[in-house]
Amino acid sequence: MLVLFDLDGTLLKTDGIDWRLYLQAFAHAYDMEVRIEECRACRRITDRGVAEELLEQRLGRPVVAEDLRPLHERFVALLHEALPAPSETLQVPGAAAILDRLRGDGHTVAIATGGWEASARLKLARAGIALEGIALTACDECPDRESIMTRAMERAGGVARHGRVVYVGDAAWDVAATRALALPFIGVDYAGTRTLERLGIETVLRDFSDAAAFLRALDAARPPTTPIPSRRPAAGARRRASGPRPPSRRGS
Numbered sequence: 001m002l003v004l005f006d007l008d009g010t011l012l013k014t015d016g017i018d019w020r021l022y023l024q025a026f027a028h029a030y031d032m033e034v035r036i037e038e039c040r041a042c043r044r045i046t047d048r049g050v051a052e053e054l055l056e057q058r059l060g061r062p063v064v065a066e067d068l069r070p071l072h073e074r075f076v077a078l079l080h081e082a083l084p085a086p087s088e089t090l091q092v093p094g095a096a097a098i099l100d101r102l103r104g105d106g107h108t109v110a111i112a113t114g115g116w117e118a119s120a121r122l123k124l125a126r127a128g129i130a131l132e133g134i135a136l137t138a139c140d141e142c143p144d145r146e147s148i149m150t151r152a153m154e155r156a157g158g159v160a161r162h163g164r165v166v167y168v169g170d171a172a173w174d175v176a177a178t179r180a181l182a183l184p185f186i187g188v189d190y191a192g193t194r195t196l197e198r199l200g201i202e203t204v205l206r207d208f209s210d211a212a213a214f215l216r217a218l219d220a221a222r223p224p225t226t227p228i229p230s231r232r233p234a235a236g237a238r239r240r241a242s243g244p245r246p247p248s249r250r251g252s
Contacts, residue, residue, distance in 0.1 A: 002162040007113040009170035010188045011095040014123050021078040029070035045173040046114035046139035076118050083126040090127035092190045094208030101211050110135040112152040145177040166221050175224045184221035
């Protein structure tokens with residue numbers, strides 16, 4: 001079996017700080033204030049997808065890779081400053097152990113995240129989760145989650161090699177992507193928000209501390225069938241009085 005994991009909010013308790021620092025980095029990089037509601041209303045909710053859509057709206061032109069560099073660099077720098085020294089407290093309980101258990105049982109494990117690769121590797125390192133033997137696919141290559149997940153599956157050999165692929169995630173956009181790809185889905189709700197239950201997801205676990213329960217969930221998981229409510233159009237962004245400045249062109 002191939003088990004694909006989301007990162008923030010699924011393996012790591014970094015979803016809250018990730019959003020906060022992303023908004024800070026956006027303000028620092030472009031002198032634009034963006035609200036989290038605008039980000040969550042974007043068509044492609046990944047670090048790259050959100051930035052591309054919001055910048056296209058404000059700049060009035062297609063966004064190129066160089067436009068994203070200031071945001072990427074500032075975001076990773078803020079994470080370096082904000083995340084604690086390596087600590088297992090960043091993990092959703094049982095995360096590292098379940099990854100080891102799955103590989104020990106002969107399953108293939110991969111991570112498909114909507115974050116950038118550099119920030120994902122930093123967060124995993126600070127959480128004490130080693131990537132040895134775990135392929136990581138991030139939004140650097142693809143701006144939408146369906147493509148990220150598809151690329152991750154292709155790299156691991158897909159259904160043809162493993163027979164069954166299950167995705168483990170925590171958010172509405174994970175549900176939408178797995179529904180589009182007809183992938184069995186397991187929800188993780190470490191904060192007890194019950195968001196996934198309200199979306200009709202039946203297989204939802206608090207964390208990975210009960211390995212036996214997670215293994216049973218892998219067998220029971222089915223693709224989501226309940227449609228996700230359509231998102232409202234993003235409200236206009238609030239800008240600072242000085243107005244937005246063009247993205248800087250500094251090198252990496």
